[in-house]
Amino acid sequence: MNTQGPTRIQKKNRAVILEAALDVFSTHGFRGSTVDQIAKEAGLSKPNLLYYFPSKEAIHASLLEQMLDTWLDPLREMDPEGDPLEEVLAYVARKLEISRTYPRESRLFANEILQGAPRIGEVLSTDLKALVDEKIDLLTRWMKAGHIAQVHPYHLIFSIWSLTQHYADFDVQVRAVMGDQDPFQSAPEFIETLYRRLLTPT
Amino acid sequence: MNTQGPTRIQKKNRAVILEAALDVFSTHGFRGSTVDQIAKEAGLSKPNLLYYFPSKEAIHASLLEQMLDTWLDPLREMDPEGDPLEEVLAYVARKLEISRTYPRESRLFANEILQGAPRIGEVLSTDLKALVDEKIDLLTRWMKAGHIAQVHPYHLIFSIWSLTQHYADFDVQVRAVMGDQDPFQSAPEFIETLYRRLLTPT
DNA sequence: TTTTGTTTTGACCAACTGGTCAAACTCACG
DNA sequence: CGTGAGTTTGACCAGTTGGTCAAAACAAAA
Numbered sequence: 001m002n003t004q005g006p007t008r009i010q011k012k013n014r015a016v017i018l019e020a021a022l023d024v025f026s027t028h029g030f031r032g033s034t035v036d037q038i039a040k041e042a043g044l045s046k047p048n049l050l051y052y053f054p055s056k057e058a059i060h061a062s063l064l065e066q067m068l069d070t071w072l073d074p075l076r077e078m079d080p081e082g083d084p085l086e087e088v089l090a091y092v093a094r095k096l097e098i099s100r101t102y103p104r105e106s107r108l109f110a111n112e113i114l115q116g117a118p119r120i121g122e123v124l125s126t127d128l129k130a131l132v133d134e135k136i137d138l139l140t141r142w143m144k145a146g147h148i149a150q151v152h153p154y155h156l157i158f159s160i161w162s163l164t165q166h167y168a169d170f171d172v173q174v175r176a177v178m179g180d181q182d183p184f185q186s187a188p189e190f191i192e193t194l195y196r197r198l199l200t201p202t
Numbered sequence: 203m204n205t206q207g208p209t210r211i212q213k214k215n216r217a218v219i220l221e222a223a224l225d226v227f228s229t230h231g232f233r234g235s236t237v238d239q240i241a242k243e244a245g246l247s248k249p250n251l252l253y254y255f256p257s258k259e260a261i262h263a264s265l266l267e268q269m270l271d272t273w274l275d276p277l278r279e280m281d282p283e284g285d286p287l288e289e290v291l292a293y294v295a296r297k298l299e300i301s302r303t304y305p306r307e308s309r310l311f312a313n314e315i316l317q318g319a320p321r322i323g324e325v326l327s328t329d330l331k332a333l334v335d336e337k338i339d340l341l342t343r344w345m346k347a348g349h350i351a352q353v354h355p356y357h358l359i360f361s362i363w364s365l366t367q368h369y370a371d372f373d374v375q376v377r378a379v380m381g382d383q384d385p386f387q388s389a390p391e392f393i394e395t396l397y398r399r400l401l402t403p404t
Numbered sequence: 405t406t407t408t409g410t411t412t413t414g415a416c417c418a419a420c421t422g423g424t425c426a427a428a429c430t431c432a433c434g
Numbered sequence: 435c436g437t438g439a440g441t442t443t444g445a446c447c448a449g450t451t452g453g454t455c456a457a458a459a460c461a462a463a464a
Contacts, residue, residue, distance in 0.1 A: 007440070009431095027317055031234035035422060048442050050423065107316055110371075114309055114316070116229055117374045124378035132379050149399075154380055155392035159365055162372070166364035169312075172319045176326035177334050178356055190357035197351075197399045211411070211461095237452060249454080250412050258452065 013052050016042045018066075021059045026104040029111045030060055064112065064120055067105045072131060074098060075157075080138050084147035085199055088139075088156075092195055093188065095164040100184050106168035132157060148199040156198075163191055215254050219244045220268075223261045228306040231313045232262055266314065266322055269307045274333060276300060282340050286349035287401055290341075290358075294397055295390065297366040302386050308370035334359060350401040358400075365393055 006014070020042035024033045035056050039049040053059045074094035078087050099106055112120055132154075139153040167174060167183055174183050208216070222244035226235045237258050241251040255261045276296035280289050301308055314322055334356075341355040369376060369385055376385050 009441075013441095029231045029234060029313075029317065032231055032317070034420085036420090045443060046422085047424080047444085051441070054423095056422065110312070110316055111231075113372050113375050114229075114312055115231065115234070117378070121374065121378065124375055128375075129379050129381075151395060152388050152392045154383075154385075155389055157379075158368060158372075158376060158385075159392075159396065162364045162368035163361055166360060170315050170360075170364070172323065173315050173326055173330075174360060176319070176323065177331050177359075179331075181356075183356075183360075186354050187357055190354045190361075193353060194361065194396070194400050198396050209410075215411090236450080238450090247413060248452085249414085252453065253411070256453095 010052065013042075013044070017044070017049055017052055017059065018063060022063055022104050022108065025060060025063060026107040026111065029115065030056075061119065063108060067102075067108055068120070068123065068127075070098065070102060070105060071109060072128065075131060075135060078135055078138070084142040085196070088148065088199060089192055089195055092160050092164065092191055095160060096167070096188060096191060099164045099168040103168035103171060106165050110165065110169045146201055149201050151198065160195075163194075212254065215244075215246070219246070219251055219254055219261065220265060224265055224306050224310065227262060227265060228309040228313070231317070232258075263321065265310060269304075269310055270322065270325060270329075272300065272304060272307060273311060274330065277333060277337060280337055280340070286344040287398070290350065290401060291394055291397055294362050294366065294393055297362060298369070298386075298390060298393060301366045301370040305370035305373060308367050312367065312371045348403055351403050353400065362397075365396075 017038065021033075021038045023041055024038050028037075033056075035049065036046055038056075038059070039046045042049060053062070074091055077094065078091045082090075112118075117124055135157070136153045139148070139156065142148050143150045143153070167187055219240065223235075223240045225243055226240050230239075235258075237251065238248055240258075240261070241248045244251060255264070276293055279296065280293045284292075314320075319326055337359070338355045341350070341358065344350050345352045345355070369389060
């Protein structure tokens with residue numbers, strides 16, 4: 001009888017599989033990826049991989065779930081008690097940093113949304129919407145109090161998402177255009193300037 | 203011997219196929235789409251579809267080529283003789299309008315880039331880079347002359363791409379968060395404000 | 405109507421896909 | 435050492451995929 005948690009081997013192999021799957025799914029999308037590909041990347045045989053996860057779907061679901069938390073965290077941290085402008089700027093900086101550190105997660109997410117969010121559409125219109133609405137409220141209060149400039153708060157948030165994730169999702173294009181310059185060296189300053197000028201009250 | 207151009211039927215069917223393929227490819231990506239799916243959407247049998255295009259790849263390539271022109275046009279139109287700030291704002295407005303009018307093309311492109319641009323990587327680092335470099339030059343001159351504020355010109359362009367395409371590529375997410383409000387009603391004003399504040403010289 | 409080129413299709417194929425299974429192997433522990 | 439649970443694998447399967455092909459159906463000019 002197994003009364004203990006997962007074996008050392010189970011722990012290691014599940015991690016190895018998720019790591020490999022993230023690589024594969026994030027660059028080929030769900031349907032574009034094959035179990036064989038993931039198994040090879042993980043250094044396992046296909047049946048062995050399917051001994052640790054019941055199906056391709058299950059691996060993908062596990063990755064998405066894990067990723068959604070990482071994705072939402074920076075927004076959650078925006079503090080109603082802090083200095084408004086600095087809070088927004090800090091949020092933007094965190095988001096950009098995450099794009100740099102976890103580009104594969106960003107692309108996994110982008111792939112899912114692009115295809116109509118078949119697997120996380122529900123979460124978007126419940127959990128995500130709830131969190132965003134809460135922060136929209138906060139931003140609106142800040143604007144009404146004159147702490148930051150009045151702009152459409154939804155679009156403010158969308159703009160932050162799109163600007164920061166662009167560097168992960170469209171990495172190939174960014175690098176093709178910029179040549180050998182590192183986009184992440186100059187991006188933080190540009191984006192901070194942008195939001196400072198947009199949000200500093202007149 | 204066929205000395206004339208394409209038949210009336212050929213013209214119509216090729217168009218119908220491309221239209222159907224755009225629908226399918228843009229929502230499922232290349233590998234996620236099947237020839238059968240496209241054929242069904244086009245109202246043709248699979249062999250009949252393959253009578254008009256030699257392969258799945260060929261249809262995809264044809265779409266990408268056609269799309270790239272549409273995608274680059276608004277940037278080409280940015281006029282060195284015009285008023286700097288208004289030229290940039292007009293470019294942004296054109297780009298956003300295209301996102302609204304051709305969301306499928308935008309998603310087709312996003313899919314391709316996300317997967318590492320295997321089919322258009324070459325074009326990006328030649329044609330696209332050349333065009334961008336030319337406009338970067340123009341923007342830099344405008345900045346040095348004090349007509350628009352000094353910001354990193356590459357990131358300025360990336361920000362325009364990401365902000366405008368976001369509304370096409372992440373449409374599902376935007377709508378999930380905004381509920382039944384139409385994002386395209388309020389987006390143009392927000393984005394214009396953003397670039398006006400960013401670029402108006404101090 | 406005949407003839408000739410164009411268009412459409414059902415039947416088919418080989419490669420690949422996600423997933424199963426029984427048998428073999430490995431390993432910690434008594 | 436032995437034994438039982440945990441781990442790994444080769445062989446296999448049914449469904450799907452992109453693509454082919456010969457024959458049939460159709461259109462239009464003579």
